[in-house]
Amino acid sequence: MGSPGAFQVSEDKESIEEETAGLTGEPPKEKEAIEVEQRVRALRWSPLSWFRMLADEMHWSFVFGVVIVNGISQGLGGAIWRVASDYYWKDVQKVQPSAAQVYHGITSLPWIVKPLWGILTDVLPVAGYRRRPYLILAGLVGVISMLTLSLHSKLHVVFALMAMTAGSAGVAIADVTVDACVAQNSINHPALAADMQSLCGLSSSIGSLLGFLISGLLVHAISSQGVLGLISIPFALVFSVGLVLKEMRTPNFPYRQVYQKFLQASQTMWTTLRCPDVWRPCLYMYLSLSLSLNIQEGMFYWYTDSTSGPSFSQGTIGFIFSVGSVGSLLGVLLYQNVLKECPFRCLLFWSQLLSSFSGMLDLILVFRLNLKVGMPDYFFVVIDDCVSQMVGQLKWMPLLVLSSKLCPMGIEGTFFALLMSIDNAGVLTSSWAGGLLLHMLKVTRAEFSNLWVAVLVRNIMRALPLALLCLVPKSDLSSTILPADMLTGNHELEAHEAEVDDIELVSLVDKS
Secondary structure (H helix, E strand, O other): OOOHHHHHHHHHHHHHHHHHHHHHOOOHHHHHHHHHHHHHHHHOOOHHHHHHHHHHHHOHHHHHHHHHHHHHHHHHHHHHHHHHHHHHHHHHOOOOHHHHHHHHHHHOHHHHOHHHHHHHHHHOOEOOEOOHHHHHHHHHHHHHHHHHHHHOOOOOHHHHHHHHHHHHHHHHHHHHHHHHHHHHHHHHOHHHHHHHHHHHHHHHHHHHHHHHHHHHHHHHHHHHHHHHHHOHHHHHHHHHHHHHOOOOOOOOOOHHHHHHHHHHHHHHHHHHHOOHHHHHHHHHHHHHHHOOOOOHHHHHHHHOOOOOOOOOOHHHHHHHHHHHHHHHHHHHHHHHHHHOOOOHHHHHHHHHHHHHHHOHHHHHHHOOHHHHOOOOHHHHHHHHHHHHHHHHHHHHHHHHHHHHOOOOOOOHHHHHHHHHHHHHHHHHHHHHHHHHHHHHOOOOOOOOOOHHHHHHHHHHHHHHHHHHHHHOOOOOOOOOOOOHHHOOOOHHHHHHHHHHHHHHHHHHHHHO
C-alpha cells in the first residue's frame, strides 16, 4: 500500500507527463528515448565522447566495471592465462597432453554452474548490496589462487588444479555479476542497450588481442609461473570495481524469503525445459559441441616439440593465438553484416560442414604436406588457426541468438545463464573426450605418431551433428520460438516488482 504522499507525487508526475505530451505530441518516455538515440548517433564516431556519454548516463563506475571485467580480467587476463596455463602444465607440472586436456576441462566447471552465480546475485544480497560483494569475492579469490600458483614452485598437481579452478570461478562470478548490471541498465536505458553490448564486446575483443600478443613474450621473459602471478593484477582491479560500483543499498532484506525465491526460480526453469520447443534445441547445442572433440593440448605439445613438430617458441605461440582472435572477430563481423538473417538450420548446416573441412588443415600440417609445397609451418599454422576461429565463431553466433530466443519472460537472465551452462557442459565433454582419445592413441609428451589419427577422428565427429539438425527450429532471427503462454511473463514477479516500485517511491517521498 502506498502512502497519500506517494499517491500525490505519482499524480503530479502523470499530470506533468500529460502536459509535456500535449505540447510535443509525443509521450515523454518515447521523446527521451529518441533524444538519447540521436545523441548516440552523433557520438558514435567519437570514441572518447561515446565513453563520456555512457559514463554520464549510467555512472562512470559502471563503464569502469565493464572495461575491467570484460576487457582486463576476461579478455586480457583470460588470453594470458590460456597460454601460461598450457606451459604451466607442460613445463612445471610435466603432465601428459591427455591429462592436461582433462585438467583444462575441470577448470571450466565454474562456468557450468553459472545459473547458481546468477541466482545468488539476484536473490541473495550481502549487507544490502546485490552486486558489489560478489565482485569483491571474485577479485579476492582470484588474487589468492594466482599468487598460490606463482609462489609455490613445487605445488602438488591436485592443489594446482584447485587453485586454477578457483581462479576460473573468480572470472565466472565477475562475468555473471557484470552481465546482471548490463541487463539491469538495459532495462533502465533501453536506447543504450546496443551500446552497452558493443562496449562489452569491444572491451573483450581488444583485451584478448593484446593478451595473446604479449602472452608468449611474458612466458619467455618470466616463465609461466611468473605470468600467473601477474594475472593477480586483473583480479585486484575486479576487487576495486566491487569497492567503487554505484549500487542502491537495500536495508532490512527479508532473508527468510530467499529459499522460496530459489524454489520458484528452479520450478520455472524446469517447466520451461520440459517444453519440446526448448529441450530439442538445447539437446542439439549440447551434442553439437560435445561431438566436436577438443585435442588442442595434443596439438600444442606437438607445436612446441623440437623433434616431431615445428618447435615454435613462446612468442610465436602467443602470436598464433592472437591471429586466431582476429579470425574470431572477422567471424562476428561476417555474421552481423551478411549472415544474421539466415535461418538457423541453414547457417548451422554450413558452419558445421565448414568446421569439419577446416579441421583437415591440421591433418595437412601434421603430415607436413605444407613443406612439400614450400609453405612454412609458421605461415600455415597462422592461416589454419585464423580460419578455424572464424568458422567456430560463425557456428557460435547463431547458437547465442537461438539461446536468447529460448528465454521466457521473468527469468531471462537466469535461464540464459542455464543455457550457457548447457553449452559449457558440451565444451567440457568435448575436452574430456578429446583427452581420452589422446590417451587411447598413446599421444604423449614425446610420441606423436598417432596424432594424425586423432585429427581425423575429430574431423569425422564434427560432421555427425549434421544428422541432428531436425532438433533445430526452421525459424530465423525475426521469428518467435517459445509458445505464447511463455511470452506473457510471470504475473507474480510483475506484482512483486510493482510492490518494490511502490516501496522505493515511498522512500523518496519520505526523504523529500
